[in-house]
Structure formats: structure tokens, C-alpha cells
Amino acid sequence: MNRPESVTVVGASAAGLGVVETLRREGYEGDLTLVGGEPHLPYDRPPLSKQLLSGAWDVGRLTLRQPEALQELDVDMRLGVPAVGLDTAKRAVLLGDGERVGYEALVVATGASARRLPGTEGVRGVHVLRNLEDAQELKAALARRPRLVIVGSGFVGAEAAAVARELGCEVTMVTDVAVPLGDALGAEIGGMLADVHREHGVRIEPGVMVEGVLADGARQVRGVQLADGRTIEADVVLVGIGAGANTGWLKGSSVPVGNGVECDATLYAGDGVWAAGDVASWVHPGTGRRTRIEHRTNAAEQGLAVGRNILAGPGEAKPFAPVPYVWSDQYDLKVQIYGSTRGADEVRIVEGGLGERRLVALYGQGGRVCGAAGINMVRVLRAHRRSVADAVPWEPEAALVGGER
DSSP, X not given: OOOOSEEEEXXXXXXXXXXXXXXXXXTOOSEEEEEESSSSOOBOSGGGGTHHHHTSSOGGGGBSSOHHHHHHTTOXXXXXXXXXXXXXXXXXXXXXXXXXXXOXXXXXXXXXXXXXXXXXXXXXXXXXXXXXXXXXXXXHHHTTOOEEEEEOOSHHHHHHHHHHHHTTOEEEEEOSSSSTTHHHHOHHHHHHHHHHHHHTTOEEEOSOOEEEEEEOTTSBEEEEEETTSOEEEOSEEEEOSOEEEOOGXXXXXXXXXXXXXXXXXXXXXXXXXEEOGGGEEEEOTTTOSEEOOOOHHHHHHHXXXXXXXXXXXXXXXXXXXXXXXXXXXXXXXXXXEEEOOTTOSEEEEEEEETTTTEEEEEEEETTEEEEEEEESOHHHHHHTHHHHHHTOBSSHHHHTTTXXX
16 A cells, blocks of 8 residues: 555544544554644544533533543644644645654644624633633533523534523523424424423523624623524523634645635645544545534544545545434434434434424435434434435334334
């Protein structure tokens, strides 16, 4: 095999860690460098809005690998120093401290950053929730039991709302969609989850945009201004309106960038550059559509795939064709999704029911099953994964995993 003599991985989270571990596990003995903008050892992000925010876990439980395990990988760790530029002609990464790190193969695994409301820079009490520092700051703020306004109704916002209510905070969720989580789960299931939040005391303001935040003379947040002219008072505001891929440092390089690093089906972007995790936009071989996924499981799976594909080389690399998976914990409900449910033109509950708050639903698009979602039915949902993976025709017999329940 024509293996590269040196590999540099930029991004020290789940995807980047997956790349370096896979390379060593598959017998790669060349130089290996892992660059991370954060000073921490690789850590798990999903618990930030769940266990860490609630206080159920301490920071130590987030660490993905202990220092001893990382030392065994024989990796040159450059933590706390972000990549600020890339010279693809000379195959060198420029770091924030002025150093240049060379490579023969490069993996971009720089993830994504939370989007912020314009005009909130420097306003105290306005938070996002993307990294460890974000979670620790929000946790400290929630300990004072403030009036919390959450802008957005995605999974992070919904999880934070559940934790905040359990901590005794007054919570208002403002969203521009008619039904919170309806875009991901459909109106009926999204409506059921919204009812659960209301029963736990969350005030929901659907179908309205937030125009900006209100602050006092000391630049402390005092509320939010809605597009319909109303205002909602708040001591703390959490902005959960999605994330954008961290590609700014690639400006001026030959790496193709759109909504993320644009790769082929094997996660190869050309010129010795690969991508993995939230930053990777690749052509899914099953759908033929360019896809970017911001989920923990996808990041780990892409890290493994890229590690193997680097060793195989671009000519022998295998397409990455996963069944995406995401989960969310809200109160006593575990929400899980396989595949893609957004944009589905048909939804069918095939196990359980809304009234029980235990169910499995299948999602169809173009006459085929494209996704499956479950509420508190872990094992039953897993049985339907095959329908998603095989994109079975949208028919009752086929949709029920070969007719079996």
C-alpha cells in the first residue's frame, strides 16, 4: 500500500479521535499529529445539554480517553492552539501560535460553531451551548434559577428546557415553527413532545421570530424582542438556532467549501485532504444528495471510515453510506431517530401510540422508507433500522420489517 508518511488531523473531538485511533489500530506507523483548538482532551458533547448541565455528571466523565490511552497512540497532541490557515500547495497547516505543521494526508475535523443572534456580542446572560465552557457557564447561570428564554426548539433547546425546569427555572421557549421539533418528527409527534414540555411548566411561543435581545445600560440581558412587537422578560437567554461548519480557516486553500468541506462519497476532498464529523459535506451514495450531519454517532463513524480510507488511498477508498442515528433525552422520554425524517412526505405510527407516549413511527419520501423515530421503545425501534437501511417501498407489509412486529 502507498500509505502517507505523515497524517495531520485538525479537530480533537469524536471524529478526529476516531481517525487517529483507527489509523493506529489498522497498523499505521507513520507520523501522526492531532490539533485541537480547545485545551481539553477529547470529550463527549451530547452530555453537555443533558447530564453535565443537570449536574448528574462531573466534567471528568466527559473525557473520551484517559491520558494513558492517548499516549499509547504515539500521537503528537497540539491542544489549545487552533488552526488558522492551510497551505495546500506546500501541505502545511498554520497554527494560531505561528507554527506550521506539515502533512502528506490531512483530515479536517473542525466541527461546527453555534449560530448567534446578531447584536448579542458582549451582552451578559446570552448563552449558546456547543462546547464545555458554554455548558459550564450556562450551568452556573441556571443554578440561580433565573427566568430563562430559549430561542429555538431543536434538540439542544428542548433538552436544556427540560433540565432547566427540573432545576426550578422559569422557562419560555420561542420558536419560528408552528410545532417545536415538528420539522424533525412531524406535527403529531412534535405536538406530543410540546405537550410534555407544557405539562412540565415550559411556556411555548410558537410561530414567531426573535428580532433581538433587550439589555440594560450595563449590557446585562433583560429579555427578548419578538417580531410581533411583544417582549418577554428574561434573566438568561439561550440561543439554540443551529450551527455552521468551521471552515473559515480554510479560506485561500484549494479545499472546496460550501455548507462544510465538500467531499466525494468516500469523504475525500482532493489534494490529500479528507473530512470527518460535523464539518464534512459528502455525497451520500444511497441518496445521491450532498449531506452534512451534526450528530455524535455520525462523527465517530466518519472518523473510522476516513482512517481506513486514508490507508486504502483515494483510488481504493470505500463510499460512506451510514444510517444516521441521533438521540435525545427529555424528562422521562428517550427520543431516537434512524435515517432522515426531515422532509418526509408520509409518516405512519407503526408501534405504540401518541396517548401512551411510547411509539415507533416510520417516515417515507418518494415512495420509500427514509427514517424511523421512537419514543421510549428502544429495542422495537432498532428492529426497524433495516427498513431504513434498505429504503424499503412505502407499503404496510414492507414497512413493518418484513411484516414482523
